[in-house]
Amino acid sequence: DVKVTQSSRYLVKRTGEKVFLECVQDMDHENMFWYRQDPGLGLRLIYFSYDVKMKEKGDIPEGYSVSREKKERFSLILESASTNQTSMYLCASSRTTGLEQYFGPGTRLTVT
Amino acid sequence: AQKVTQAQTEISVVEKEDVTLDCVYETRDTTYYLFWYKQPPSGELVFLIRRNSFDEQNEISGRYSWNFQKSTSSFNFTITASQVVDSAVYFCALPPDFSGGYNKLIFGAGTRLAVHP
Numbered sequence: 607d608v609k610v611t612q613s614s615r616y617l618v619k620r621t622g623e624k625v626f627l628e629c630v631q632d633m634d635h636e637n638m639f640w641y642r643q644d645p646g647l648g649l650r651l652i653y654f655s656y657d658v659k660m661k662e663k664g665d666i667p668e669g670y671s672v673s674r675e676k677k678e679r680f681s682l683i684l685e686s687a688s689t690n691q692t693s694m695y696l697c698a699s700s701r702t703t704g705l706e707q708y709f710g711p712g713t714r715l716t717v718t
Numbered sequence: 719a720q721k722v723t724q725a726q727t728e729i730s731v732v733e734k735e736d737v738t739l740d741c742v743y744e745t746r747d748t749t750y751y752l753f754w755y756k757q758p759p760s761g762e763l764v765f766l767i768r769r770n771s772f773d774e775q776n777e778i779s780g781r782y783s784w785n786f787q788k789s790t791s792s793f794n795f796t797i798t799a800s801q802v803v804d805s806a807v808y809f810c811a812l813p814p815d816f817s818g819g820y821n822k823l824i825f826g827a828g829t830r831l832a833v834h835p
Contacts, residue, residue, distance in 0.1 A: 639822065641822075648825055648827055648828070649823075649825050651822040654822065664822060665822075694761060696763060698763075703813070704750075704751060704813045705751065705768070705813075706751075706753050706765050706768045707765070707823055708765055709755075709762060709763035709764070709765070710762070711760070711761065711762040712761040712762055712763075714761070
């Protein structure tokens with residue numbers, strides 16, 4: 607079974623803090639993704655990575671950066687957290703383009 | 719452009735009823751995949767099924783079945799004899815077309831299913 611894990615289920619941070627969200631997959635997938643999910647807005651892609659050290663912006667990259675130093679790990683960084691980044695963050699991975707994505711359990715981030 | 723429409727926002731049923739969740743899609747591609755995901759209250763998106771547009775046979779997995787009809791661009795999901803544990807939000811999705819630029823999934827808005835005892 608594919609397993610995608612995320613470092614925290616719940617996280618509370620203060621405005622201005624630097625926040626790291628970690629994601630690890632154990633299936634040697636090429637592609638990894640970060641989405642955020644908000645009521646009424648659905649899932650929106652923040653960044654994705656198709657290989658180590660390779661990344662591309664998604665629909666809403668502003669205020670975020672990512673790092674993929676190893677194939678199995680994809681990190682999302684909030685450089686200076688703001689209250690409008692309070693959301694559910696979902697990490698996913700897929701073997702190749704066009705195939706199903708497997709999601710982690712999600713991190714519910716609250717920025718106060 | 720790719721689009722997925724799940725017109726049913728919420729469905730409420732009593733346990734053991736059958737329920738069908740509708741999904742209508744738009745795509746410019748001639749070959750494509752379609753997916754269904756389940757998101758229980760815990761929040762994790764669980765992959766349920768992938769369907770290749772070449773294959774129009776119905777798929778059955780236990781109490782779950784999927785009806786894919788290319789002629790009407792629909793990929794409907796039926797739960798037979800629903801159970802309380804089926805309560806979740808269900809999403810239909812497809813990949814971007816070849817001009818989509820990157821590999822994100824296009825999700826429908828989701829259908830919230832509530833199964834009551």
